[in-house]
Amino acid sequence: MLNTLPIDDLDMKIINLLSENARMSNVEIANEIGVSEGTIRRRINEMIEKGIIEGFILLLDCKEAEKCVKVFISLEVEDIYMQNFIEQVKSQDHIIAMYRTNSRFNVLCEAMFLSVIELQDFIDKYLTMDGIVDSDVRMIIGSYKKCLWTGI
Numbered sequence: 001m002l003n004t005l006p007i008d009d010l011d012m013k014i015i016n017l018l019s020e021n022a023r024m025s026n027v028e029i030a031n032e033i034g035v036s037e038g039t040i041r042r043r044i045n046e047m048i049e050k051g052i053i054e055g056f057i058l059l060l061d062c063k064e065a066e067k068c069v070k071v072f073i074s075l076e077v078e079d080i081y082m083q084n085f086i087e088q089v090k091s092q093d094h095i096i097a098m099y100r101t102n103s104r105f106n107v108l109c110e111a112m113f114l115s116v117i118e119l120q121d122f123i124d125k126y127l128t129m130d131g132i133v134d135s136d137v138r139m140i141i142g143s144y145k146k147c148l149w150t151g152i
Contacts (some may be wrong), residue, residue, distance in 0.1 A: 007052060010035070014043055017052075022056040070140040073127070074105035081131020082106075089126055092093045094118075105136065 005017070013033050017024055026040040033040070047053040047124040077085050089109070090098050113119040119137075127135045 006050070007047070010039075011043055011047060011052075012048075014040060018044075018053075018056070046136040069116055069119050071111050071113070071119060072138045072140070073111060074101075074136040074138075075107040075109070075127070076105050076133040076135070077107050078133060079133040081129070085129060085131055088129070092122070092126070094122055105134070 010033070017029050017032060026037045026044070030037040030040045046049065046120060057080075075085075085107070086098070089095060092111075094111045094113055095109055096112055099108040099110075100106065101108050111122070113122065120140075123135075123137065127137075
């Protein structure tokens with residue numbers, strides 16, 4: 001995925017180090033890569049200005065906490081209800097990401113909950129809204145490759 005971005009090898013090295021540890025200092029990155037701290041600072045600022053780096057986030061290890069329930073929710077939403085549905089659901093704290101797709105299920109939500117009961121409450125409230133034709137909720141029970149953002 002990263003090879004589609006307008007970055008070079010040095011930027012890629014910086015991104016890889018920051019994705020392993022976003023708290024790594026510019027000096028530490030510079031020492032690891034073998035360039036000056038100023039070069040690292042300038043490159044990071046350029047990537048931020050270009051929108052390649054949007055921010056630095058805290059990653060939670062939800063597997064260790066054994067409390068998170070991660071799900072993918074596929075939804076078929078009627079076009080005339082789409083805008084209303086998106087506005088109401090996208091602001092919910094449980095929604096990590098929301099995508100428009102090119103299939104019968106035209107919305108895909110990635111969400112996390114503290115319990116199955118919390119998930120059920122969300123389903124009861126939002127998946128029964130007007131315009132929802134069909135839905136498919138898939139609970140993640142394990143991972144072969146973890147998501148960098150959620151740890152699951």
